[in-house]
Amino acid sequence: MRELLPLLLEGTLVTIRITCMAALLAVALALVAALAKLSPLRGLRWLANIYIEVFRGTSLLVQLFWLFFVLPLPPFNLTLTPFMVAALGLGLNIGAYGAEVMRGAFAAVPRGQIEAAIALNLSPLHRFLDIVLPQAMAKAIPPATNLLIELLKGTSLVSLITLADLTFRANQLVQATFRTGEIFTIALLIYFVLAQAINLGMRMLERRLNRGLSGGLKRGRM
Numbered sequence: 001m002r003e004l005l006p007l008l009l010e011g012t013l014v015t016i017r018i019t020c021m022a023a024l025l026a027v028a029l030a031l032v033a034a035l036a037k038l039s040p041l042r043g044l045r046w047l048a049n050i051y052i053e054v055f056r057g058t059s060l061l062v063q064l065f066w067l068f069f070v071l072p073l074p075p076f077n078l079t080l081t082p083f084m085v086a087a088l089g090l091g092l093n094i095g096a097y098g099a100e101v102m103r104g105a106f107a108a109v110p111r112g113q114i115e116a117a118i119a120l121n122l123s124p125l126h127r128f129l130d131i132v133l134p135q136a137m138a139k140a141i142p143p144a145t146n147l148l149i150e151l152l153k154g155t156s157l158v159s160l161i162t163l164a165d166l167t168f169r170a171n172q173l174v175q176a177t178f179r180t181g182e183i184f185t186i187a188l189l190i191y192f193v194l195a196q197a198i199n200l201g202m203r204m205l206e207r208r209l210n211r212g213l214s215g216g217l218k219r220g221r222m
Helices: 005-037 042-056 060-070 081-108 111-119 124-161 166-177 180-222
Strands: none
Touching: 005 042, 005 081, 005 124, 005 166, 042 060, 042 081, 060 081, 060 180, 081 124, 111 124, 124 166, 124 180, 166 180
16 A cells, blocks of 8 residues: 555655646636626627637547647647647636536626715726625536536546546556555545545635625625
8 A cells, every 4th residue: 555655645745746736727717708708898708709719629538639730830830738728628628618607607797786886986896896896706606616626537538648647547557466445445545535626615705705795795785
Protein backbone atom coordinates (compact mmCIF):
# COMPACT_ATOMS: atom_id res chain seq x y z
CA MET A 1 0.00 0.00 0.00
CA ARG A 2 2.65 2.51 1.02
CA GLU A 3 4.62 2.07 -2.17
CA LEU A 4 1.51 2.89 -4.24
CA LEU A 5 0.47 6.09 -2.50
CA PRO A 6 3.30 8.49 -3.54
CA LEU A 7 2.63 8.04 -7.26
CA LEU A 8 -1.14 8.17 -6.79
CA LEU A 9 -0.86 11.33 -4.70
CA GLU A 10 1.37 12.87 -7.37
CA GLY A 11 -1.37 12.18 -9.92
CA THR A 12 -3.98 13.53 -7.51
CA LEU A 13 -2.16 16.87 -7.29
CA VAL A 14 -2.18 17.11 -11.09
CA THR A 15 -5.92 16.34 -11.10
CA ILE A 16 -6.56 19.06 -8.50
CA ARG A 17 -4.53 21.60 -10.48
CA ILE A 18 -6.43 20.83 -13.67
CA THR A 19 -9.76 20.99 -11.88
CA CYS A 20 -8.99 24.38 -10.32
CA MET A 21 -7.70 25.97 -13.53
CA ALA A 22 -10.54 24.58 -15.64
CA ALA A 23 -13.11 25.67 -13.03
CA LEU A 24 -11.84 29.26 -13.07
CA LEU A 25 -12.03 29.33 -16.86
CA ALA A 26 -15.47 27.69 -16.85
CA VAL A 27 -16.89 30.25 -14.40
CA ALA A 28 -15.56 33.16 -16.45
CA LEU A 29 -16.87 31.71 -19.71
CA ALA A 30 -20.25 30.87 -18.17
CA LEU A 31 -20.71 34.45 -16.97
CA VAL A 32 -19.65 36.00 -20.27
CA ALA A 33 -21.71 33.63 -22.41
CA ALA A 34 -24.80 34.01 -20.19
CA LEU A 35 -24.60 37.80 -20.37
CA ALA A 36 -24.06 37.58 -24.13
CA LYS A 37 -27.20 35.42 -24.49
CA LEU A 38 -29.18 38.05 -22.56
CA SER A 39 -27.69 40.92 -24.57
CA PRO A 40 -29.94 43.00 -26.85
CA LEU A 41 -27.23 42.71 -29.51
CA ARG A 42 -28.06 39.92 -31.94
CA GLY A 43 -24.41 39.33 -32.85
CA LEU A 44 -23.45 38.61 -29.23
CA ARG A 45 -26.42 36.28 -28.79
CA TRP A 46 -25.45 34.48 -31.99
CA LEU A 47 -21.84 33.98 -30.87
CA ALA A 48 -22.91 32.78 -27.43
CA ASN A 49 -25.33 30.28 -28.95
CA ILE A 50 -22.66 28.89 -31.27
CA TYR A 51 -20.21 28.44 -28.39
CA ILE A 52 -22.79 26.77 -26.14
CA GLU A 53 -24.23 24.44 -28.76
CA VAL A 54 -20.85 23.37 -30.16
CA PHE A 55 -19.36 22.44 -26.80
CA ARG A 56 -22.54 20.90 -25.41
CA GLY A 57 -23.24 18.99 -28.60
CA THR A 58 -19.86 17.34 -29.10
CA SER A 59 -17.83 14.82 -27.14
CA LEU A 60 -15.45 16.15 -24.48
CA LEU A 61 -12.91 13.52 -25.47
CA VAL A 62 -13.03 14.60 -29.11
CA GLN A 63 -12.68 18.23 -28.02
CA LEU A 64 -9.53 17.36 -26.08
CA PHE A 65 -8.13 15.39 -29.01
CA TRP A 66 -8.91 18.29 -31.36
CA LEU A 67 -7.07 20.79 -29.16
CA PHE A 68 -4.14 18.41 -28.69
CA PHE A 69 -3.73 16.96 -32.19
CA VAL A 70 -5.37 19.43 -34.60
CA LEU A 71 -4.30 22.83 -33.28
CA PRO A 72 -0.58 22.14 -34.00
CA LEU A 73 -1.45 21.52 -37.68
CA PRO A 74 -1.81 24.20 -40.39
CA PRO A 75 -3.49 26.65 -40.56
CA PHE A 76 -3.48 26.98 -36.74
CA ASN A 77 0.14 26.03 -35.97
CA LEU A 78 -0.59 26.39 -32.26
CA THR A 79 1.00 23.88 -29.90
CA LEU A 80 -0.27 23.74 -26.32
CA THR A 81 1.12 21.75 -23.43
CA PRO A 82 -0.99 18.80 -22.26
CA PHE A 83 -1.86 20.74 -19.09
CA MET A 84 -3.04 23.75 -21.10
CA VAL A 85 -5.10 21.52 -23.38
CA ALA A 86 -6.70 19.84 -20.36
CA ALA A 87 -7.58 23.10 -18.59
CA LEU A 88 -8.78 24.76 -21.79
CA GLY A 89 -10.81 21.79 -23.03
CA LEU A 90 -12.53 21.12 -19.72
CA GLY A 91 -13.08 24.84 -19.09
CA LEU A 92 -14.69 25.37 -22.49
CA ASN A 93 -16.88 22.30 -22.12
CA ILE A 94 -18.15 22.94 -18.60
CA GLY A 95 -18.41 26.67 -19.29
CA ALA A 96 -20.93 25.95 -22.04
CA TYR A 97 -23.16 24.06 -19.62
CA GLY A 98 -22.58 26.69 -16.95
CA ALA A 99 -23.71 29.44 -19.31
CA GLU A 100 -27.22 27.99 -19.38
CA VAL A 101 -27.17 27.67 -15.59
CA MET A 102 -26.17 31.31 -15.20
CA ARG A 103 -28.69 32.48 -17.79
CA GLY A 104 -31.46 30.80 -15.81
CA ALA A 105 -30.11 32.27 -12.56
CA PHE A 106 -30.07 35.79 -14.00
CA ALA A 107 -33.62 35.35 -15.28
CA ALA A 108 -34.75 34.17 -11.81
CA VAL A 109 -33.78 37.44 -10.10
CA PRO A 110 -37.08 39.17 -9.22
CA ARG A 111 -37.85 41.99 -11.63
CA GLY A 112 -39.23 44.07 -8.78
CA GLN A 113 -35.81 44.37 -7.16
CA ILE A 114 -34.27 45.59 -10.38
CA GLU A 115 -37.05 48.15 -10.78
CA ALA A 116 -36.50 49.28 -7.18
CA ALA A 117 -32.79 49.74 -7.91
CA ILE A 118 -33.68 51.81 -10.99
CA ALA A 119 -36.01 53.92 -8.84
CA LEU A 120 -33.10 54.52 -6.44
CA ASN A 121 -31.10 55.80 -9.42
CA LEU A 122 -28.42 53.12 -9.21
CA SER A 123 -26.21 52.89 -12.27
CA PRO A 124 -26.51 49.78 -14.48
CA LEU A 125 -23.11 48.57 -13.23
CA HIS A 126 -24.10 48.95 -9.58
CA ARG A 127 -27.46 47.30 -10.24
CA PHE A 128 -25.66 44.32 -11.74
CA LEU A 129 -22.90 44.03 -9.11
CA ASP A 130 -25.01 44.80 -6.04
CA ILE A 131 -28.44 43.38 -6.90
CA VAL A 132 -28.41 40.95 -9.81
CA LEU A 133 -25.07 39.14 -9.58
CA PRO A 134 -25.15 38.16 -5.86
CA GLN A 135 -28.67 36.72 -6.16
CA ALA A 136 -27.90 34.95 -9.43
CA MET A 137 -24.74 33.40 -7.96
CA ALA A 138 -26.67 32.10 -4.95
CA LYS A 139 -29.31 30.54 -7.20
CA ALA A 140 -26.65 29.00 -9.46
CA ILE A 141 -24.70 27.25 -6.68
CA PRO A 142 -26.63 23.91 -6.56
CA PRO A 143 -26.46 23.17 -10.33
CA ALA A 144 -22.92 24.58 -10.47
CA THR A 145 -21.88 22.07 -7.81
CA ASN A 146 -22.97 19.24 -10.09
CA LEU A 147 -21.04 20.76 -12.99
CA LEU A 148 -17.86 21.07 -10.94
CA ILE A 149 -18.10 17.44 -9.91
CA GLU A 150 -18.61 16.53 -13.57
CA LEU A 151 -15.51 18.58 -14.36
CA LEU A 152 -13.54 16.64 -11.74
CA LYS A 153 -14.66 13.33 -13.22
CA GLY A 154 -13.90 14.61 -16.72
CA THR A 155 -10.26 15.07 -15.76
CA SER A 156 -9.87 11.28 -16.05
CA LEU A 157 -9.92 11.74 -19.84
CA VAL A 158 -6.75 13.84 -19.86
CA SER A 159 -4.69 10.71 -19.30
CA LEU A 160 -5.36 10.02 -23.00
CA ILE A 161 -3.40 13.15 -23.96
CA THR A 162 -0.34 12.00 -22.00
CA LEU A 163 -1.04 14.03 -18.86
CA ALA A 164 0.00 12.19 -15.68
CA ASP A 165 -3.16 12.73 -13.67
CA LEU A 166 -4.65 10.33 -11.12
CA THR A 167 -6.11 7.98 -13.75
CA PHE A 168 -2.84 7.94 -15.70
CA ARG A 169 -0.85 7.07 -12.57
CA ALA A 170 -3.35 4.37 -11.57
CA ASN A 171 -3.07 2.74 -15.00
CA GLN A 172 0.70 3.02 -14.82
CA LEU A 173 0.80 1.25 -11.46
CA VAL A 174 -1.58 -1.47 -12.62
CA GLN A 175 0.64 -2.24 -15.60
CA ALA A 176 3.71 -2.37 -13.34
CA THR A 177 2.27 -4.33 -10.40
CA PHE A 178 -0.90 -6.06 -11.68
CA ARG A 179 -2.62 -5.04 -8.42
CA THR A 180 -5.72 -3.94 -10.31
CA GLY A 181 -8.37 -4.17 -7.62
CA GLU A 182 -6.32 -2.46 -4.93
CA ILE A 183 -5.09 0.40 -7.11
CA PHE A 184 -8.40 1.27 -8.75
CA THR A 185 -10.18 1.07 -5.40
CA ILE A 186 -7.76 3.65 -4.00
CA ALA A 187 -8.25 5.83 -7.10
CA LEU A 188 -12.02 5.52 -6.72
CA LEU A 189 -11.84 6.63 -3.10
CA ILE A 190 -9.61 9.60 -3.98
CA TYR A 191 -12.08 10.80 -6.62
CA PHE A 192 -14.91 10.39 -4.11
CA VAL A 193 -13.08 12.43 -1.45
CA LEU A 194 -12.32 15.19 -3.97
CA ALA A 195 -15.96 15.28 -5.08
CA GLN A 196 -17.12 15.56 -1.48
CA ALA A 197 -14.63 18.39 -0.90
CA ILE A 198 -16.16 20.27 -3.84
CA ASN A 199 -19.65 19.59 -2.48
CA LEU A 200 -18.72 20.84 0.98
CA GLY A 201 -16.97 23.93 -0.36
CA MET A 202 -19.93 24.89 -2.55
CA ARG A 203 -22.36 24.42 0.33
CA MET A 204 -20.27 26.73 2.49
CA LEU A 205 -20.19 29.29 -0.34
CA GLU A 206 -23.97 29.01 -0.77
CA ARG A 207 -24.57 29.60 2.94
CA ARG A 208 -22.24 32.59 2.91
CA LEU A 209 -23.95 34.12 -0.11
CA ASN A 210 -27.39 33.56 1.40
CA ARG A 211 -26.30 35.15 4.69
CA GLY A 212 -25.02 38.14 2.75
CA LEU A 213 -28.29 38.46 0.87
CA SER A 214 -30.32 38.14 4.09
CA GLY A 215 -28.19 40.81 5.75
CA GLY A 216 -28.63 43.10 2.77
CA LEU A 217 -32.39 42.67 2.83
CA LYS A 218 -32.52 43.44 6.59
CA ARG A 219 -30.46 46.60 6.12
CA GLY A 220 -32.71 47.60 3.23
CA ARG A 221 -35.84 47.27 5.40
CA MET A 222 -34.29 49.36 8.16
